[in-house]
Amino acid sequence: MSRKRLVVVGGDAAGMSAASQARRKRGRDDLDVVAFERGRATSYSACGVPYWISGAVEHEEDLVSRSPDQHRANGIDVRIRTEVVAIDLAARTVRARDLERGREYDEPFDDLVYAAGSVPMRPPVPGIDAGGVYGVQTLDDGAALRAELTSGRVRRVVVIGGGYIGLEIAEACVVRGLEATVVDQAATPVGTFDPDVGEFIADAVRGRGVSLVLSEAVAGIETDPDGRAVAVHTEAGRTLPADLVVLGLGVRPNVALARDAGIPLGPSGGIAVDNRMRTQVEGVWAAGDCVESLHRLSGRRVVVALGTHANKQGRVAGINLGGGYATFPGVIGTAVTKVCDLEVARTGLSEAEAEEAGFCYVTASVDSTTRAGYFPGARPIRTKLLAEKRSGRLLGAQIVGREGAAKRIDVLAATIWNEMGVDEILGLDLSYAPPFAPVWDPVLIAARKAFEAVEADLTR
Amino acid sequence: MSRKRLVVVGGDAAGMSAASQARRKRGRDDLDVVAFERGRATSYSACGVPYWISGAVEHEEDLVSRSPDQHRANGIDVRIRTEVVAIDLAARTVRARDLERGREYDEPFDDLVYAAGSVPMRPPVPGIDAGGVYGVQTLDDGAALRAELTSGRVRRVVVIGGGYIGLEIAEACVVRGLEATVVDQAATPVGTFDPDVGEFIADAVRGRGVSLVLSEAVAGIETDPDGRAVAVHTEAGRTLPADLVVLGLGVRPNVALARDAGIPLGPSGGIAVDNRMRTQVEGVWAAGDCVESLHRLSGRRVVVALGTHANKQGRVAGINLGGGYATFPGVIGTAVTKVCDLEVARTGLSEAEAEEAGFCYVTASVDSTTRAGYFPGARPIRTKLLAEKRSGRLLGAQIVGREGAAKRIDVLAATIWNEMGVDEILGLDLSYAPPFAPVWDPVLIAARKAFEAVEADLTR
Numbered sequence: 001m002s003r004k005r006l007v008v009v010g011g012d013a014a015g016m017s018a019a020s021q022a023r024r025k026r027g028r029d030d031l032d033v034v035a036f037e038r039g040r041a042t043s044y045s046a047c048g049v050p051y052w053i054s055g056a057v058e059h060e061e062d063l064v065s066r067s068p069d070q071h072r073a074n075g076i077d078v079r080i081r082t083e084v085v086a087i088d089l090a091a092r093t094v095r096a097r098d099l100e101r102g103r104e105y106d107e108p109f110d111d112l113v114y115a116a117g118s119v120p121m122r123p124p125v126p127g128i129d130a131g132g133v134y135g136v137q138t139l140d141d142g143a144a145l146r147a148e149l150t151s152g153r154v155r156r157v158v159v160i161g162g163g164y165i166g167l168e169i170a171e172a173c174v175v176r177g178l179e180a181t182v183v184d185q186a187a188t189p190v191g192t193f194d195p196d197v198g199e200f201i202a203d204a205v206r207g208r209g210v211s212l213v214l215s216e217a218v219a220g221i222e223t224d225p226d227g228r229a230v231a232v233h234t235e236a237g238r239t240l241p242a243d244l245v246v247l248g249l250g251v252r253p254n255v256a257l258a259r260d261a262g263i264p265l266g267p268s269g270g271i272a273v274d275n276r277m278r279t280q281v282e283g284v285w286a287a288g289d290c291v292e293s294l295h296r297l298s299g300r301r302v303v304v305a306l307g308t309h310a311n312k313q314g315r316v317a318g319i320n321l322g323g324g325y326a327t328f329p330g331v332i333g334t335a336v337t338k339v340c341d342l343e344v345a346r347t348g349l350s351e352a353e354a355e356e357a358g359f360c361y362v363t364a365s366v367d368s369t370t371r372a373g374y375f376p377g378a379r380p381i382r383t384k385l386l387a388e389k390r391s392g393r394l395l396g397a398q399i400v401g402r403e404g405a406a407k408r409i410d411v412l413a414a415t416i417w418n419e420m421g422v423d424e425i426l427g428l429d430l431s432y433a434p435p436f437a438p439v440w441d442p443v444l445i446a447a448r449k450a451f452e453a454v455e456a457d458l459t460r
Numbered sequence: 461m462s463r464k465r466l467v468v469v470g471g472d473a474a475g476m477s478a479a480s481q482a483r484r485k486r487g488r489d490d491l492d493v494v495a496f497e498r499g500r501a502t503s504y505s506a507c508g509v510p511y512w513i514s515g516a517v518e519h520e521e522d523l524v525s526r527s528p529d530q531h532r533a534n535g536i537d538v539r540i541r542t543e544v545v546a547i548d549l550a551a552r553t554v555r556a557r558d559l560e561r562g563r564e565y566d567e568p569f570d571d572l573v574y575a576a577g578s579v580p581m582r583p584p585v586p587g588i589d590a591g592g593v594y595g596v597q598t599l600d601d602g603a604a605l606r607a608e609l610t611s612g613r614v615r616r617v618v619v620i621g622g623g624y625i626g627l628e629i630a631e632a633c634v635v636r637g638l639e640a641t642v643v644d645q646a647a648t649p650v651g652t653f654d655p656d657v658g659e660f661i662a663d664a665v666r667g668r669g670v671s672l673v674l675s676e677a678v679a680g681i682e683t684d685p686d687g688r689a690v691a692v693h694t695e696a697g698r699t700l701p702a703d704l705v706v707l708g709l710g711v712r713p714n715v716a717l718a719r720d721a722g723i724p725l726g727p728s729g730g731i732a733v734d735n736r737m738r739t740q741v742e743g744v745w746a747a748g749d750c751v752e753s754l755h756r757l758s759g760r761r762v763v764v765a766l767g768t769h770a771n772k773q774g775r776v777a778g779i780n781l782g783g784g785y786a787t788f789p790g791v792i793g794t795a796v797t798k799v800c801d802l803e804v805a806r807t808g809l810s811e812a813e814a815e816e817a818g819f820c821y822v823t824a825s826v827d828s829t830t831r832a833g834y835f836p837g838a839r840p841i842r843t844k845l846l847a848e849k850r851s852g853r854l855l856g857a858q859i860v861g862r863e864g865a866a867k868r869i870d871v872l873a874a875t876i877w878n879e880m881g882v883d884e885i886l887g888l889d890l891s892y893a894p895p896f897a898p899v900w901d902p903v904l905i906a907a908r909k910a911f912e913a914v915e916a917d918l919t920r
Contacts, residue, residue, distance in 0.1 A: 308899055329884070331889045410871040
């Protein structure tokens with residue numbers, strides 16, 4: 001039996017999960033595992049970067065779940081500060097560039113895991129590549145941004161885009177005593193939520209002292225003679241002075257290298273993979289932010305950049321290429337975040353997504369409390385449900401509230417996953433005790449109201 | 461159309477939910493609704509009583525979601541302090557006793573809802589009916605107990621039975637500066653949890669300053685010449701001095717009246733009802749703590765006294781007798797409680813229950829954190845799963861941890877409800893962000909470990 005070589009492109013969640021699983025499945029005399037990572041760190045929490053920037057998380061190392069040395073001790077040949085610059089599928093080699101020493105070399109592979117993650121979206125406006133314009137994607141991005149924000153030279157920060165990360169960074173700036181403005185072309189921030197839920201988010205963000213400029217697109221970034229950003233201009237003619245600009249528009253899959261090599265992409269722009277995370281090229285696997293996933297409700301392929309998917313997909317790729325069997329079953333759009341003191345969460349389809357997928361639906365929103373109303377610490381929670389007309393099947397859920405609200409999205413995610421109707425959900429045996437829920441849990445009250453809406457619609 | 465009369469026996473969660481739904485469905489010129497309640501209050505939270513006793517909930521009224529007057533305003537003829545003492549199914553009447561005035565009268569009915577709740581279990585030992593021995597079942601019980609505990613005459617409280625309510629009362633006593641001892645014949649408290657989980661509960665209770673006397677049965681209660689309890693004796697010969705004794709052994713369905721009238725009971729001792737909450741007597745319905753429910757996993761009929769079931773069952777009864785259609789789909793044994801600072805929750809079957817139901821299973825326990833490990837406020841959470849051999853179907857789950865741990869039981873309840881295997885659960889799209897979960901939610905880590913246990917067992 002000849003020894004094989006696995007090459008992993010990208011040393012974060014997906015890539016290192018795949019490498020670790022393959023390593024567990026196959027002995028060191030059977031498989032070499034080489035992982036290339038452009039940055040300094042492996043297996044870190046990209047989602048934790050905003051909290052490190054705010055200071056809520058103290059040390060950069062806290063975000064690293066396994067360092068390059070720890071991986072090496074487990075028999076994975078991790079090469080940090082080494083960028084893969086080309087993949088030759090015919091020769092079965094990757095071209096690696098050592099960013100420290102500047103030299104390039106070819107590394108052969110039998111199996112390849114492509115896990116290059118994502119890159120921040122950059123609007124095609126003048127000045128977008130200027131100095132002082134930061135993405136927040138990697139730990140190294142975070143380190144650079146943190147150094148700027150704590151330098152004393154920055155007072156005004158403008159965040160372009162009011163997505164999850166954009167708002168988290170804006171809040172981090174306010175925590176650090178800086179002025180933060182978020183500009184977004186939509187009427188409410190975090191466009192993955194319905195506008196009525198987005199209003200709550202906008203209120204919370206403003207209440208925290210962040211300026212929100214909504215319904216305005218960015219026209220360009222003004223720079224000083226040194227080429228550094230000094231202001232953001234909107235198409236409506238507004239000028240937002242900025243000592244620093246942060247991109248908070250979300251991300252797109254980092255597929256350039258794969259595409260150039262001839263690894264097929266899917267309709268969404270992410271790398272096309274099957275249930276086992278195989279690309280359409282023999283022996284080439286992909287996982288994480290750079291791939292597209294099946295959305296189980298819409299039936300479409302979507303790109304969702306989330307650490308939880310990256311970990312699962314990497315695990316699946318690693319098990320399969322190690323000779324085992326595992327599948328990634330797709331996504332239903334579950335997400336949660338904390339916007340200042342406000343907890344917001346979603347699963348399934350938003351109204352816009354449901355319409356796009358061709359569903360007809362009714363909605364129900366209910367206000368309740370996280371604990372029994374009379375119990376100390378009871379906090380408000382609003383639950384919004386989308387149920388399919390006629391069938392009553394739950395299509396989507398959004399939760400907005402205070403402490404203890406958002407994690408309830410998981411039970412709704414489990415019901416959507418199982419294609420439950422709102423009438424069935426209403427009968428679920430959920431936990432009840434005064435310190436944890438009203439006697440009708442908010443989830444059940446919402447299901448009850450949604451069921452009534454479905455029934456009312458039937459007889460209309 | 462002649463006007464009909466609905467009589468409801470018992471004015472708490474189940475009875476008043478039924479009354480309210482029937483009232484909504486049928487007009488006042490079509491249906492009279494008369495509800496008899498032995499106590500002073502309607503629609504109160506029995507589960508909240510321990511927290512009122514501790515002082516965490518300030519006012520008795522806070523526990524009442526709808527008063528007799530509010531029900532009357534909605535067209536329900538509520539008669540408090542009136543006990544139904546007999547039911548005559550042939551004559552279609554109930555015999556009511558006005559406890560204030562002492563008079564008795566017959567009230568006719570077309571439909572009857574029996575919702576008499578439960579009564580505290582009393583071990584058949586000497587002294588159990590002595591003065592100073594309290595159950596904690598109704599708001600009136602709670603008021604009496606609270607008056608005693610705050611009287612200044614009570615210093616030492618012995619709680620017989622370490623169930624949920626027993627522990628909550630013991631904690632309430634400690635909060636009030638009293639000495640509390642809990643005596644239970646089992647080796648760990650809260651017998652609905654597996655012993656390994658029970659150990660955590662025992663530690664938390666002891667840590668809070670409650671004395672636990674375990675593996676000892678109560679032999680009798682010693683009384684003073686006035687017939688008031690002064691000590692509890694165990695069969696092992698231990699004497700526990702007591703100024704007050706509280707029964708914390710759980711409850712049994714209050715079915716005496718129904719049984720005497722000829723309403724059939726089921727094998728569990730609760731009233732037998734079908735999916736629509738119909739008893740085996742035409743026009744007689746039952747709901748709440750006094751009925752038995754289908755356990756969806758064991759297939760058996762069980763009595764579970766919980767406000768959440770009572771509310772749902774009452775709603776179902778009321779909708780059906782009002783001419784609508786609704787069913788109660790059964791239970792899966794979900795429960796949650798806070799024992800001092802410890803959150804504990806369960807769903808599905810415990811090990812003992814799984815064995816009794818004839819399942820073979822594997823178990824997996826994992827320790828994790830409620831938030832990302834590096835995130836401020838991350839607290840420990842232990843998740844234990846029982847998965848069926850071969851199929852891998854999740855049979856049961858128990859969670860023990862600190863703030864933010866227990867409500868995760870609901871997602872596991874939803875997966876058990878849908879008969880998911882642990883391998884499917886592992887693929888669930890659950891919410892992730894550092895303030896809410898590690899990148900592998902504790903639920904997913906536990907499913908992963910349980911899946912590995914199922915696989916290992918297959919190849920054994």
